Amino acid sequence: MTSAPAAPAAPATANTALTVEKVGGRIGAVISGVRLGGDLDEATVSAIRAAILEHKVVFFRDQQHLDADSHEAFARLLGTPVAHPTVPSVDGRYALGIDNDHGGRANQWHTDVTFVPAYPAFSILRAEVIPPYGGNTLWSNTAAAYAELPEPLRVLADSLRGVHTNDYDYAAVRPDAPSEALEQHRKVFTSVTFQTEHPVVRVHPETGERTLILGNFLQKLTGFNRQDSRALIDVLQSHVERPENTVRWQWRAGDVAIWDNRATQHYGVDDSDDHERTLRRVTIDGDVPVGVDGRRSVLLAPESVPEPEYGIASGASTDGVLAEA
Numbered sequence: 001m002t003s004a005p006a007a008p009a010a011p012a013t014a015n016t017a018l019t020v021e022k023v024g025g026r027i028g029a030v031i032s033g034v035r036l037g038g039d040l041d042e043a044t045v046s047a048i049r050a051a052i053l054e055h056k057v058v059f060f061r062d063q064q065h066l067d068a069d070s071h072e073a074f075a076r077l078l079g080t081p082v083a084h085p086t087v088p089s090v091d092g093r094y095a096l097g098i099d100n101d102h103g104g105r106a107n108q109w110h111t112d113v114t115f116v117p118a119y120p121a122f123s124i125l126r127a128e129v130i131p132p133y134g135g136n137t138l139w140s141n142t143a144a145a146y147a148e149l150p151e152p153l154r155v156l157a158d159s160l161r162g163v164h165t166n167d168y169d170y171a172a173v174r175p176d177a178p179s180e181a182l183e184q185h186r187k188v189f190t191s192v193t194f195q196t197e198h199p200v201v202r203v204h205p206e207t208g209e210r211t212l213i214l215g216n217f218l219q220k221l222t223g224f225n226r227q228d229s230r231a232l233i234d235v236l237q238s239h240v241e242r243p244e245n246t247v248r249w250q251w252r253a254g255d256v257a258i259w260d261n262r263a264t265q266h267y268g269v270d271d272s273d274d275h276e277r278t279l280r281r282v283t284i285d286g287d288v289p290v291g292v293d294g295r296r297s298v299l300l301a302p303e304s305v306p307e308p309e310y311g312i313a314s315g316a317s318t319d320g321v322l323a324e325a
């Protein structure tokens, strides 16, 4: 869709009424007065970007006008869209399906795609069909979780590194899922097995804040046995999951949520029974995390991120990280 040429000083949408209202004390804000699309003016885009960086996740109501094209066009105002490294898109381009009918419900705390080095900076999720109840999503502020750690634990966390992988035990995660759907999802999701070592604490490239890189793709801390590793991860992760660091969103069709994937984890609650829940996600390219000590994340396997069917893959912009490995 192309919009007709407009006078530069008079954008088609009136975005002067943009307001940002906090939903939670530490995370989340609702942005009103904006009609999302690829034609937003620069001032509006930078106001949205600043709100995402400050509040970690922002919500927009009533964006039913968006379709796959305008969703992607808006996403391009925040950066470069990237494809999921293994799961094919639903539109042949960048739209990833988040549907509850294929075994892909994300009812675990995670940060998107942390099994590759340069995992996405932003995710933009648009609700098409919402169940009559349930199916909420929770987000947590991983900068706030880090900041509230007792000093000795922060010092320890600063020195840790952990290995993230997309190959984990799906059956243990979703014991009630129909085995066929589960198996199919697992097959696609793990068609290539990735392993990436990240610092547990990264320095945010835009805000300078320290944030925790944990979540369900994290398998093991480097240099620890499995038992100690699990115990340490659990202690750190418990701060991420504290209700004070989270916000919970009750979706309506037409809602859009945008989160800073470098400063959050999220959790899709799987409690809407067999009702349809259909969302579309476009992710924006990130950069390779840098730890407090200046060490960067490293792709351990495979040797490079394979090219997807369309465009570039999330994490493909390794930016020299392989040469250091």
Ligand SMILES: [Fe+2]
Pocket: 106, 110, 111, 112, 266
């Ligand atoms: Fe996710």
